[in-house]
Amino acid sequence: MFEMHNVHKVFYQGQVLRRKRYVVHGATLSVEPGETLGLIGPSGAGKSTIGKLAVRLLEPSEGRLAFEGQDITHADRRTSRRLKAKMQIIFQDPQSSLHPRKKIGDLLREPLRLHRLISRSEEQEVVKRMLAQVGLNEEVLDRFPAEISGGEKQRIIIARVMALRPKFVVLDEPTSMLDVSIQANILHLLVTLQQKWNMGYLYISHDMRLVAKLCQRVAVVAKGRIVEQGPVDEIMARPRHPCTKRLVAAGGL
Amino acid sequence: MGAFLALCFAAPYVLEYGPTDIVASPLQPPDGRHWLGTNELGQDLLIRVLMGGRNSVAVGLLGAGLATLIGTVLGMISGYFGGRIDQVLSRVVDVVIAVPVFPLLIILSAYYSLSLYALGLIMGVVGWCSCARIVRAQSLSLSEWPFVQGVRAMGASHFYILCRYILPFVIPLSMVKFIFALQGYLLMGVGLGFIGLGDAQTIDWGWILNHAFTSGGLSMGCWWWFLAPVGAIVVTSLSIAMIGYSLEQRQDPLSGGRFRWTLV
Amino acid sequence: MSLLCLSNLEIGFTVNGRSVTIVDGINFEMKRGERTTIIGESGCGKSLVAMALLGILPSNATVRGNIRFNNHSLTTVDKCTLRQLRATRIGYVPQSAGTCLNPVFRFETQAREVLHAGNGSSSASGTVARILARVGLPPGVARMYPHQLSEGMKSRALVGLGTCRRPELLVADEPTKGLDNDTKADLVNLLRRLAVDGTQSLLLITHDLDVAKTLPSKLAVMYAGQFVEIGPSHAILDGKAFHPYTKGLLRSHPANGLHPMPGRPPAIHCRPAGCRFASRCSIADSGCVLHPPSFRQVAGDHWVRCHHV
Numbered sequence: 058m059f060e061m062h063n064v065h066k067v068f069y070q071g072q073v074l075r076r077k078r079y080v081v082h083g084a085t086l087s088v089e090p091g092e093t094l095g096l097i098g099p100s101g102a103g104k105s106t107i108g109k110l111a112v113r114l115l116e117p118s119e120g121r122l123a124f125e126g127q128d129i130t131h132a133d134r135r136t137s138r139r140l141k142a143k144m145q146i147i148f149q150d151p152q153s154s155l156h157p158r159k160k161i162g163d164l165l166r167e168p169l170r171l172h173r174l175i176s177r178s179e180e181q182e183v184v185k186r187m188l189a190q191v192g193l194n195e196e197v198l199d200r201f202p203a204e205i206s207g208g209e210k211q212r213i214i215i216a217r218v219m220a221l222r223p224k225f226v227v228l229d230e231p232t233s234m235l236d237v238s239i240q241a242n243i244l245h246l247l248v249t250l251q252q253k254w255n256m257g258y259l260y261i262s263h264d265m266r267l268v269a270k271l272c273q274r275v276a277v278v279a280k281g282r283i284v285e286q287g288p289v290d291e292i293m294a295r296p297r298h299p300c301t302k303r304l305v306a307a308g309g310l
Numbered sequence: 311m312g313a314f315l316a317l318c319f320a321a322p323y324v325l326e327y328g329p330t331d332i333v334a335s336p337l338q339p340p341d342g343r344h345w346l347g348t349n350e351l352g353q354d355l356l357i358r359v360l361m362g363g364r365n366s367v368a369v370g371l372l373g374a375g376l377a378t379l380i381g382t383v384l385g386m387i388s389g390y391f392g393g394r395i396d397q398v399l400s401r402v403v404d405v406v407i408a409v410p411v412f413p414l415l416i417i418l419s420a421y422y423s424l425s426l427y428a429l430g431l432i433m434g435v436v437g438w439c440s441c442a443r444i445v446r447a448q449s450l451s452l453s454e455w456p457f458v459q460g461v462r463a464m465g466a467s468h469f470y471i472l473c474r475y476i477l478p479f480v481i482p483l484s485m486v487k488f489i490f491a492l493q494g495y496l497l498m499g500v501g502l503g504f505i506g507l508g509d510a511q512t513i514d515w516g517w518i519l520n521h522a523f524t525s526g527g528l529s530m531g532c533w534w535w536f537l538a539p540v541g542a543i544v545v546t547s548l549s550i551a552m553i554g555y556s557l558e559q560r561q562d563p564l565s566g567g568r569f570r571w572t573l574v
Numbered sequence: 575m576s577l578l579c580l581s582n583l584e585i586g587f588t589v590n591g592r593s594v595t596i597v598d599g600i601n602f603e604m605k606r607g608e609r610t611t612i613i614g615e616s617g618c619g620k621s622l623v624a625m626a627l628l629g630i631l632p633s634n635a636t637v638r639g640n641i642r643f644n645n646h647s648l649t650t651v652d653k654c655t656l657r658q659l660r661a662t663r664i665g666y667v668p669q670s671a672g673t674c675l676n677p678v679f680r681f682e683t684q685a686r687e688v689l690h691a692g693n694g695s696s697s698a699s700g701t702v703a704r705i706l707a708r709v710g711l712p713p714g715v716a717r718m719y720p721h722q723l724s725e726g727m728k729s730r731a732l733v734g735l736g737t738c739r740r741p742e743l744l745v746a747d748e749p750t751k752g753l754d755n756d757t758k759a760d761l762v763n764l765l766r767r768l769a770v771d772g773t774q775s776l777l778l779i780t781h782d783l784d785v786a787k788t789l790p791s792k793l794a795v796m797y798a799g800q801f802v803e804i805g806p807s808h809a810i811l812d813g814k815a816f817h818p819y820t821k822g823l824l825r826s827h828p829a830n831g832l833h834p835m836p837g838r839p840p841a842i843h844c845r846p847a848g849c850r851f852a853s854r855c856s857i858a859d860s861g862c863v864l865h866p867p868s869f870r871q872v873a874g875d876h877w878v879r880c881h882h883v
Contacts, residue, residue, distance in 0.1 A: 141465035155457050206617070237826050240832075245832070245834045307756050
């Protein structure tokens, strides 16, 4: 469903010399509907960059991106907009992922209005359903993000993202800023929704245990390159690359 | 200060005679009828000061308003889009910011007779740079925040993001810049009038002062000719500055500001 | 001999004329040389306990009860003595190393500030080098600015600063927040080593079960402002937990199956009169809802706040 083929991302350093720095080098991966591909590596390896490239928040310097068979690397504006509804991203820090001056109700209505999915009169109904889906009740609608807890904020973000019924979602360490028990709740919610709508997830993490629990396949990233890729059980049992070995070992702490 | 300004603007509609009408005997010190006295032509000084206030403040408003507007828009565009656009605009800012506004105005008004509005326009066109830099910095940091990136990933257009996501956080900075620019340009306009340049047709405080000097007010001992306009300038300038400082303080979360527009 | 003793500690805040109690009923003792970990989720008030100990609570905070450190009552002692104690006897490693270091000063400048605090004795930069060596950082770090250091290095540097005066008690408030797993493990090992090395006692505050596991200690589980279980960490974390909250917390860990716990902690202003965990507890009954449970001893050094134990 989603494919990334030999994608490179270059950042230029310096004003005069403009040295090239490859942040992502030759990333190739694919995600099928209903499956979760884990993306794991030490910090600074480029995992978040790959995630942003996948949803085209960053433009790849080289390489090809394909969604449902179509090449989307250089999609025009109208196609891009349609695609944006189908390919979404959830970030790590719920605190900074919501506009602090907007009420929760407005934040939930925003994706609906951006894509003009429904009429104004239906908005109320749909927002209630969105809240029910993520297990929150209506009293949060009038609050501001600063007034609700981290776990609740992340649920609102999930509700916003899911309102567009995406087919592919990049999850960039969505629970690393949350407490242990809230983490379990949120991940449980994400898995439930995935099964309901058969979405493909790209789950980025630096914690091998979470990846082992949630993903069917995993890709290991080190210094911008994908060094190992395969079914999660195999990688855990027989890690080959030294970086993978380190990650598997650290998972036990 | 608000009352004073309101008075300035309401003056022509309320008072019976205009600033250029000769209404009384000249060279009179302040008395019951003419609160600030009269000048050598018999024109009521109070009215002249009030009318002059309109023009001085108008110049300041025009200049500051235009500068802030241009600065905010260009700053937002530069900071949010980054890349080539930012580089080009930053170089432009680097050049324009070096232009000294006051000397430029002196030179231009020495050659051409500039109307008040032209003065304001020039101030605006040349003085937007410091506002642009501040706005650019804020926009640049904002565009990296996840909530902006998230809504981009959702398919929001650049225009939507600039208006709803960047602008609300940039406005408080612009407001403060505007207030201080207002003060600066007001004084600049007054300064121009004082040295005899600027618009000869319209009266403003600078002109009143100039007039006071050139008509020999010092030698004649007509102290009220100087007190009035100087008093008006000082009061207005200080009040604007006070408003500016209190606005700044309100925004600053560290000093317990109430306006929490900033994110941190 | 007891080094630290918290008795009936209550911490609250006064906001807009109303007072709100966040932490209450804390009774706790720590002996010299002991290591204690307070574990709890965000909002339970654990950081407040540390701040109360150090006297760095905001001005609208109210503290009731008593905190005894050696022979000083920290709640009633004067500012001068408190500052002296803070400088030399109680060390502190704050949360978020990233924001604790002043970005415009080099590390050695800030280190010297800590070294000179309290009694103003002179120290050469040799001492800064010693601090860095103790925490395993290269001496070159002294001349660096905070932005040149990685998160892990900053955390280590702060641990070094916290322990440089060889305090009797080191309070570490979530020192591993925001670090990767390997860096976390390294930091906790460092803390453990230093606790044996120079610092006598360690009070670690965290929400991370992995970190608690790495440091064998007396574990105190905090929920909604109260301690609900206190016992040896190896026992609790290896499955011999008694309180339903502790059990639920352990089960939500990825290594134990990632089972979600229903519900959420009660809001501060509407805490129930009875057991605060009753609304989420699978074994709660009407008695739990009405009567607050008291702290009961279930083994030699294991205490639980629950009716059903």
